[in-house]
Amino acid sequence: MTTTLQFTKGQGTGNDFVLFTDADGETDLDGVAIRALTDRRFGVGADGVIRAVRSSALPAGAATLASDPSAEWFMDYHNADGSLAEMCGNGVRVFARYLVERGLVDLPVGAALTIGTRAGVRTVRRDGSGFRVDLGAWALGDDEPTVRARELHAARPGLSLSVGNPHVVVALASDDELDGLDLSWVPVLDPAPAEGANVEFVVPSDPLVVDGIGRIRMRVHERGSGETLSCGTGAAAAALAVRHWAGAGAPDDWAVEVPGGVLGVHVAPGADGEHVSLSGPAELVFSGALTL
Structure with a gap:
């Protein structure tokens, strides 16, 4: 079975990602597909793959919604080798821009957006020069x-x-x-x-x-x-x-x-x-x- 994936390439200071929308959680790519996508010679090429999925559509999003019901979107992030990662600081800012430019959220300058990740809910604020993310307590x-x-x-x-x-x-x-x-x-x-x-x-x-x-x-x-x-x-x-x-x-x-x-x-x-x-x-x- 073949799948046609509509994707966008994004980057933050050269840290690059393949992003795609799967709002209802129907296209969970496996490690083979992720490695093919991120291959810099035979694929699109990237450091990782980010799936935009509603928090309500996947098990990992349950904890997100329990802690903050406003975190509608979940950043489902995989490294280039197909392994799962908790989150990505450059990736979450690129993800916020992707959600904005695809019309999935409204985020005017000065406003904040909550995003679900495997490291917990992260808040991204849009400013005049880009995006700032609160990575939480260290x-x-x-x-x-x-x-x-x-x-x-x-x-x-x-x-x-x-x-x-x-x-x-x-x-x-x-x-x-x-x-x-x-x-x-x-x-x-x-x-x-x-x-x-x-x-x-x-x-x-x-x-x-x-x-x-x-x-x-x-x-x-x-x-x-x-x-x-x-x-x-x-x-x-x-x-x-x-x-x-x-x-x-x-x-x-x-x-x-x-x-x-x-x-x-x-x-x-x-x-x-x-x-x-x-x-x-x-x-x-x-x-x-x-x-x-």
Whole structure:
């Protein structure tokens, strides 16, 4: 049986996605189809696939509606290898633009939209330059893994933390170290997290803070996708890690330079702990149809 999929390609700072609408949950692509879609030589090419489905139409959406009945739409996200992911910081902003431009929601500038994800409900606000998503409360992990990466000649300590999905952040000494990494190989974590983790390698700028904004560079190896030009939750994790290391007096606003551009990270108090938000561009590139 063949299926014709109407899709849209979207990207946020080079982190790219194939999006499609399946409002009633009738087209749940399997891993083979997802890998075919995301293949950069034989498919559309992407870091992941996002299905726009009503929260009421899938089991994972039940918890969404129980916590916030206004979260009509669920971001059903798969990594490029077909594995499920809790959420994606760049992806949720691209998803919001997709919902707006396909006429599925009304979101004027200044308004907010609630979206269901496997990491819980996320609120996306539209501003004059793009979209900002509240990633929720963040938390430090309990373990202290070491990280080995190709062209990094000794294992380095990593900081485990969660922003709805798992991350390990590694500080490097220089831009040369960062640029010299070969992230076509999966970094090795010891101990290895049971569910895996995104791994961010970060270099603080010198000076670290300019005009009240912390500045860092980052590269990332994403669980299930490999090295990507950008990772939204990874940018947030990297900024949070450097802020943690910097200690008292570190700023709450950060500019994170990734290979695909610059993302903004902001930390603010919330009822359930510190929340971290992510801002940056979200664009739809082209649409088409593909027979699977």
